[in-house]
Amino acid sequence: MNKSKDNDQTFVIKILDDLRSNNNRTKSSGMRYDTSMMSSNDSLLLSNKRRRSCSPDLQESILTPITSPWESRRIKQELINARAEIASLQERNKTLFNLKKESDILFEKEKSALEHNINKSKLTIDQLDNRLKEIRYEKSNLKEENDNLMKKLESLMEENRSYTSNLEKENKELEDKLTSVTLELTKYQNESASRNCTDYELNELKKTLRSNEKYIEELTSNLRKKQIEINTLENDQVKMNTANQRIKCLENELASLQESAMVVNAQREKLKRFNSMENELISLREEVAIYRNDVKQTEILENKVATLESKLNKHELIEKEAMQLRSSLAVSEDRLKTWIDVCREVCENVTETQCYPEYLRYYVDNLKKKDLLLVNEKGELQTSIARLELKLKQMEAMLLKAREQLIIGTNNNNKNELTIKRLKKQNYIITWERNDLRELLDSFQKEVTVIGNMNGEDTRIEVLEKAINGYKLRMNQIETDPSMYVPIDNNKRWIDEKNLLLKEKEELINKYKQLEAKCIDLNDQIDHRALKGDFNLKETKVLHFKMNPASEGFNHYQNELAKAKQEIEKLKERIKAMQEGISMNLTQVVDNRVETNASQEVEGLKEKLKSQEIQNQRLREVFKKSSQEFRESVYTLLGFKVDGLQNNMYRLTSQFAFHEEDNLMFQLNEGSMNLLETPFSKTIEEMIALHLGQQRSIPVLLSSLTIDLFSKQSMIMTADSTRLESAIN
Amino acid sequence: MATKQQSQNAITLKGSAKLVMDYLNFGINSILFQRGIYPPESFKTEEHFGLSILVSTDSKIQQFLQPVLNQMKDWLLEQKIQKMSMVISNVNTKEVMERWDFKLQYEGSGDSNPDSVGNKELTTIQKEIRDVLRQICSTVSFLPLLDCPCAFDLQIYTKPDVDVPQEWSETAPSYIANSQELQLRSFSTSLHRMDTVVSYKADF
Numbered sequence: 032m033n034k035s036k037d038n039d040q041t042f043v044i045k046i047l048d049d050l051r052s053n054n055n056r057t058k059s060s061g062m063r064y065d066t067s068m069m070s071s072n073d074s075l076l077l078s079n080k081r082r083r084s085c086s087p088d089l090q091e092s093i094l095t096p097i098t099s100p101w102e103s104r105r106i107k108q109e110l111i112n113a114r115a116e117i118a119s120l121q122e123r124n125k126t127l128f129n130l131k132k133e134s135d136i137l138f139e140k141e142k143s144a145l146e147h148n149i150n151k152s153k154l155t156i157d158q159l160d161n162r163l164k165e166i167r168y169e170k171s172n173l174k175e176e177n178d179n180l181m182k183k184l185e186s187l188m189e190e191n192r193s194y195t196s197n198l199e200k201e202n203k204e205l206e207d208k209l210t211s212v213t214l215e216l217t218k219y220q221n222e223s224a225s226r227n228c229t230d231y232e233l234n235e236l237k238k239t240l241r242s243n244e245k246y247i248e249e250l251t252s253n254l255r256k257k258q259i260e261i262n263t264l265e266n267d268q269v270k271m272n273t274a275n276q277r278i279k280c281l282e283n284e285l286a287s288l289q290e291s292a293m294v295v296n297a298q299r300e301k302l303k304r305f306n307s308m309e310n311e312l313i314s315l316r317e318e319v320a321i322y323r324n325d326v327k328q329t330e331i332l333e334n335k336v337a338t339l340e341s342k343l344n345k346h347e348l349i350e351k352e353a354m355q356l357r358s359s360l361a362v363s364e365d366r367l368k369t370w371i372d373v374c375r376e377v378c379e380n381v382t383e384t385q386c387y388p389e390y391l392r393y394y395v396d397n398l399k400k401k402d403l404l405l406v407n408e409k410g411e412l413q414t415s416i417a418r419l420e421l422k423l424k425q426m427e428a429m430l431l432k433a434r435e436q437l438i439i440g441t442n443n444n445n446k447n448e449l450t451i452k453r454l455k456k457q458n459y460i461i462t463w464e465r466n467d468l469r470e471l472l473d474s475f476q477k478e479v480t481v482i483g484n485m486n487g488e489d490t491r492i493e494v495l496e497k498a499i500n501g502y503k504l505r506m507n508q509i510e511t512d513p514s515m516y517v518p519i520d521n522n523k524r525w526i527d528e529k530n531l532l533l534k535e536k537e538e539l540i541n542k543y544k545q546l547e548a549k550c551i552d553l554n555d556q557i558d559h560r561a562l563k564g565d566f567n568l569k570e571t572k573v574l575h576f577k578m579n580p581a582s583e584g585f586n587h588y589q590n591e592l593a594k595a596k597q598e599i600e601k602l603k604e605r606i607k608a609m610q611e612g613i614s615m616n617l618t619q620v621v622d623n624r625v626e627t628n629a630s631q632e633v634e635g636l637k638e639k640l641k642s643q644e645i646q647n648q649r650l651r652e653v654f655k656k657s658s659q660e661f662r663e664s665v666y667t668l669l670g671f672k673v674d675g676l677q678n679n680m681y682r683l684t685s686q687f688a689f690h691e692e693d694n695l696m697f698q699l700n701e702g703s704m705n706l707l708e709t710p711f712s713k714t715i716e717e718m719i720a721l722h723l724g725q726q727r728s729i730p731v732l733l734s735s736l737t738i739d740l741f742s743k744q745s746m747i748m749t750a751d752s753t754r755l756e757s758a759i760n
Numbered sequence: 761m762a763t764k765q766q767s768q769n770a771i772t773l774k775g776s777a778k779l780v781m782d783y784l785n786f787g788i789n790s791i792l793f794q795r796g797i798y799p800p801e802s803f804k805t806e807e808h809f810g811l812s813i814l815v816s817t818d819s820k821i822q823q824f825l826q827p828v829l830n831q832m833k834d835w836l837l838e839q840k841i842q843k844m845s846m847v848i849s850n851v852n853t854k855e856v857m858e859r860w861d862f863k864l865q866y867e868g869s870g871d872s873n874p875d876s877v878g879n880k881e882l883t884t885i886q887k888e889i890r891d892v893l894r895q896i897c898s899t900v901s902f903l904p905l906l907d908c909p910c911a912f913d914l915q916i917y918t919k920p921d922v923d924v925p926q927e928w929s930e931t932a933p934s935y936i937a938n939s940q941e942l943q944l945r946s947f948s949t950s951l952h953r954m955d956t957v958v959s960y961k962a963d964f
Contacts, residue, residue: 570920571842573915574915575929579912580911585851588909
């Protein structure tokens with residue numbers, strides 16, 4: 032296993048076998064420790080120790096066969112990982128230990144709480160028991176009382192009954208007696224008429240009667256007393272009923288208390304069971320700890336197995352790659368050989384030693400350069416060809432243009448030739464005509480000369496001259512008018528025009544017919560419209576008498592409708608009022624309501640009110656404005672600010688007053704103004720005495736006051752100004 | 761002798777206008793009676809054009825008709841009237857139920873010369889008027905029943921340059937939706953020609 036190793040695979044398998052054996056060992060040791068475990072914590076520590084003891088074995092087993100450094104590194108890494116795992120596990124162990132402690136503390140707390148609860152419930156049970164006893168005692172007492180009362184009641188009732196029956200009997204007897212006595216009395220009375228002696232008897236009888244009556248009265252009073260007693264007994268019965276009800280309530284309470292006692296018992300039993308349950312819990316916890324340990328160990332081992340399996344897979348993959356590389360190597364060698372052959376073939380003057388890819392590359396590069404040069408040359412040549420082609424095209428276009436011009440020129444030439452011919456012909460005709468006319472003229476002239484002084488010749492000559500002039504004009508016209516050049520197709524034109532005119536005529540005739548038909552149709556329509564009551568709005572006015580029966584009828588109808596509506600409203604209100612139960616002044620009430628309900632009237636009045644208010648406001652504004660203006664003007668003109676106060680008081684403040692408080696108060700009293708005393712008026716008592724006391728004139732007082740104040744103020748002002756001037760100087 | 765005959769056959773413009781107004785008066789009265797717009801008790805029979813015609817004795821109607829016809833006569837002499845419509849409408853809804861159009865055409869010379877004379881005999885004119893009045897009476901047989909409270913109005917279609925008196929006012933023309941018309945006979949006084957048309961609401 033250690034030294035003789037030929038294969039990697041076998042080596043890995045051996046490692047695996049080793050691991051398995053180790054695993055088994057650890058498992059067995061774990062089991063051993065389980066049996067001898069004292070507490071979960073100790074067992075964990077022990078297992079850790081065991082693992083440590085295991086690890087050097089493993090290291091030896093892994094380290095010894097290593098030949099490559101890579102594997103040694105791997106194993107070292109594994110070792111480090113394992114140590115880290117161990118550390119983490121230790122930490123976990125600690126946390127678990129802490130958890131356990133915490134849970135123990137919690138358990139104890141819970142236990143104490145439960146015990147406390149039990150004590151409490153015991154106390155309550157005792158209390159409830161005491162109460163139960165009391166209630167039972169009360170109940171028995173009440174029952175006894177009740178029984179006694181019932182008995183008493185019954186006895187009293189019986190007594191009463193017997194007593195009443197006796198009384199009734201007595202009463203009857205007495206009544207019988209009374210009747211018999213009265214009968215006797217009547218008899219005696221009858222007899223007394225005849226006999227006086229019977230009077231005495233009668234008196235006696237009367238006395239007995241009185242005594243009897245007294246007896247009856249006593250009996251009736253007794254009866255009343257008895258009845259009162261009966262009433263008291265009835266009251267007692269009612270009390271008894273209430274007592275019974277209370278007993279029932281107490282019984283219910285008793286039942287509930289018994290139930291609570293049952294509950295307490297059940298809780299007690301549970302408490303008894305608690306200790307055993309605690310023991311069980313401890314044992315179960317221990318078991319759980321053991322199982323947890325086992326689970327952890329198995330997890331560790333499984334992890335290790337998984338890592339080893341992944342390693343194995345990697346190795347297999349590497350092997351496959353190696354195979355592929357070998358095969359590719361063979362293929363590439365073949366290719367190399369072919370390349371060398373190619374090189375040899377291409378580069379003839381090359382020995383086998385020189386046959387390297389560099390040389391081939393150099394050769395290829397040379398070829399590429401040559402190719403590039405050739406391509407450049409080709410491009411240049413192509414550009415020159417394109418240029419030449421362009422030039423050719425331009426030349427061709429020029430040629431075409433020249434040809435077109437040539438054709439146009441020849442055409443013009445032909446036309447010109449034709450016109451020249453025509454003109455020559457015309458010229459010929461004209462010359463011919465001219466010659467003719469000259470001849471004519473000559474002949475006329477000859478005639479003139481021959482005839483000489485014949486009468487009226489002058490006029491004739493004049494006429495002829497006019498004719499000649501006319502001919503000349505005509506000639507000019509002919510020479511100038513271009514329409515005379517083509518006098519050949521005149522006839523055709525005439526025919527065409529005629530045809531056209533004929534067509535137009537036909538069209539017009541058709542149109543005329545259509546329009547006529549339309550006109551007739553429209554006339555019919557107008558007639559129909561006229562029948563329907565249509566008329567020309569522009570040329571007519573529709574008038575009617577204002578007071579016509581129709582409008583009167585409409586108005587009458589409207590009035591009636593309004594009246595009817597009003598009446599309906601009234602009646603509705605009446606019905607409402609009747610439903611509300613108003614019977615007094617029904618019509619008056621209804622009228623009032625209708626008036627109040629007349630919403631239209633109300634709205635109208637509201638609108639009026641609004642407008643009135645607006646008007647009022649405007650008036651107020653205007654008044655304010657005007658009064659302000661008035662006051663301002665008074666202020667500026669008379670030098671006094673006049674404030675109207677309550678109770679017909681007026682406050683006058685001078686324009687020149689030193690302070691705002693310097694004012695005079697006047698009161699209007701039955702048409703006369705009275706000056707009231709103010710702090711300011713005290714200061715001008717002299718003035719008041721002079722102007723009011725002697726002169727009896729308020730305006731004079733005011734004006735003198737103004738002058739006084741003005742002079743004072745202006746003095747101050749001048750003093751100020753002089754002071755200022757002096758300061759400036 | 762010749763002049764006498766001339767005067768016998770002649771009819772003046774005023775006479776023609778009076779004839780036309782008479783026709784209108786009796787026509788309107790007989791329509792009012794025939795169509796039952798006013799109670800029949802308020803009508804009395806009168807002899808006109810050789811016909812016994814029922815004329816209303818209701819003072820209100822007479823107070824309305826007289827000034828209207830007088831005014832119309834004036835306008836007729838001035839050749840201002842184109843036509844006169846008698847509109848019968850429902851009082852409650854103002855719906856037009858029936859319309860009688862009396863269309864006027866001015867014959868003879870175009871100008872409104874008061875001295876122009878016609879040459880038609882009075883008897884023939886009266887006969888023509890009688891025929892038309894008879895026809896008006898006979899229309900009751902086919903005109904729809906007016907089963908609602910109705911009132912009538914007279915609308916005169918004049919030329920726009922007419923002077924409108926104070927008691928008169930302009931109004932809107934009245935039309936009947938879905939109407940049917942019947943043209944009655946026309947008569948002519950050789951100065952005026954009168955066409956009578958009745959339009960009424962079709963039942964369907």
